[in-house]
Amino acid sequence: MAYQPPKDPQEIPVEEVSCGLLIIGGGNAGCFAAVEARKLSPEMDIVIMEKAHISRSGATAAGMDAINTYIPPGKTPEDLVRWSRSQVGGGPIREDLALTNAQELNQAVDDLEDWGLPIVRDDEGNIKYRGGWDISIRGEALKPIMAEKAIETGARVYNRVVATNLLMDGEKCVGAMGFGLRDGKFYVFRAKATIVATGGACGLYKSYTADSTTSHHQTWMCPFNVGTGYAMGIRQGAEMTSMEQRWVATRTKDFCGPVDTISVGYRSAMINGRGEKILEKHYAHLGGDKAPRYIRANAPMDEWLAGRGPTFVDTTHLSDEEAKELKIDYLCERPSFVLFLASRNHDVTKEPIEIYGSDPYIVGGHTQSGYWVDVERMTTIPGLFAAGETAGGNPNKFVGGCAAEGKLATRGALKYMQAVTLPPLDQARMKAQIEAEKARVFSPLMKGAEFDGVSPVEMEERMQRLMDEYAGGTSQFYRTNEERLDYALRHLAMLKSQIGLLHAGDLHGLMLAHEVIDRLDVAEVLCHHLKHRRETRWPGWQTRSDFPEADPALDCFVETVRDPLTGEIKSFTRPYEQVVPGDRFKPTLDGKF
């Protein structure tokens, strides 16, 4: 039977759920958070609120072929922080977060192996390193493995429930609200402590593969992670850090797949149209193949800009056996890339693989954009903790680091909740908050069939093109300037003023409507961060064509807070504190690359 949208908010069924620990987003960090909560507290009442189904959701849905960080014998957590810091050009990074995460990292990865994740080992049984810090896995089932462990904890898992806003008790977070994609209910989760682990934000920018194709989601990051976790905090005045440090990566061209698999895993150099080794030729002074990540990420696009494209990773030295191994890696992580090669009759031993820059993402597990958190992983909103891509300040977390951070956030949350009692929901101001959110959430569904409005896709595409052209997307080689950012902000404001015109015919459409609403909030904050950094610190990730050099005065964190009442966004800075000794720009203590 065709779906009948409600006509009146009163018709919408409300489900209230109370618990100790609420985890929003049952992904990589979220599953580890649940397991840790059970380990520490046999009594803990754990709830997971998940937009998709936890068996295949988020960044790891298709699988994984590597764990990018695992500390090898002979190295220390401090060494990992040094490497991580150098990868982002000496930071600034939050070294307190990086170090505590590094101390927890190997145990989290060992947990995964104990749970049944195959980690590639050599004939002697030693873990095989792909590069300096990353190890190969056969991770097709990584997500179901993590999900099974989360379910085993006895946590109540609410699949297909989309979080839309935090539940607040004054300044404190006491849970979250959202809607059921299957049952159309409005959900109110009341919790002593809440962990937001909704992953990063994909789709703020247009992906170049969206032009003249039927493929709008040919993106590297999971396109269903849209930044709701950030948006919910932004709307309540949470402090966000380093949003301008966008993640722009080198990816396979016309099919946005990972490239480390090829370049690190199979020692395949990046080359330009003339066959020159790009990093060796143009970036030797910055470390060549070991140059900071943003240099490597931006290099192919710089070659195009300089007229030396196309760009490739050179796989022509691979033997047939190695080429097969390479495809096995992809089958574990992005299987359709193997189909893509076949659909172009591409023999990688004869032809190199073409590469290009990705659309920019906000992912605090890769670069360091996200919530400003304390060392317990509590955000500036009491009761709200962040883990994985949502938590800022600490880049290069990836699978292992996001898992470790899930555990750390749980420990922080459990400590915090000892002093908390839950506010009754029948208080007048709670009631008003819940009613207002219910009306906001369902409004796109209640416009009626005759309504002359805007579809979520129309608004999303306008926003993505705006961000691409004015806020430094792929088509602009990631560059922006003051005037373009002002233009972007003006038009984002116009888009926001038309949110009331969004309409949806069913619950899936309602989800799409909220996805664009949330992306607009993140995009606006991002533009303010890009505006504040009047310098170029991480070319590609953050390039200001009007301020092409780094400014020593901006060797600090850029922060924003949005006023929950007026919507005004204030930007300011926080100082960098070095915790781990050594040259910030070098990955090792002895200064060698």
Next chain:
Amino acid sequence: MPPKVDLNKCDGCQAQDEPLCEQVCPGNLMTLGENAKAYCRELRDCWDCMSCTKVCPKGAIDTRVPYQLGYHGASLTPMMGTNSVTWTCVDLNGNVERFRVKTRGRYGE
């Protein structure tokens, strides 16, 4: 890279409350049509993660590369085992490659 459902093979996962492909899709894209067969509600929104293709007990879902990105005629088919998956890939010339990949358990055992 949208999934294409073979209507002769799909049985709508009869006994299930929710068909398996619908359960797993991270983007909420797979659903049943009025003919009780699965379809992808927005081809443009698919992430080509192949979760639906892998989970289908009838092998009814074929992942397609949009023509603008890859030419017509290649295929990649998973066969799921308990602790491994066997992939069969066929290119445009009909060359077949097969891969058996471990999915669970200690490596080398």
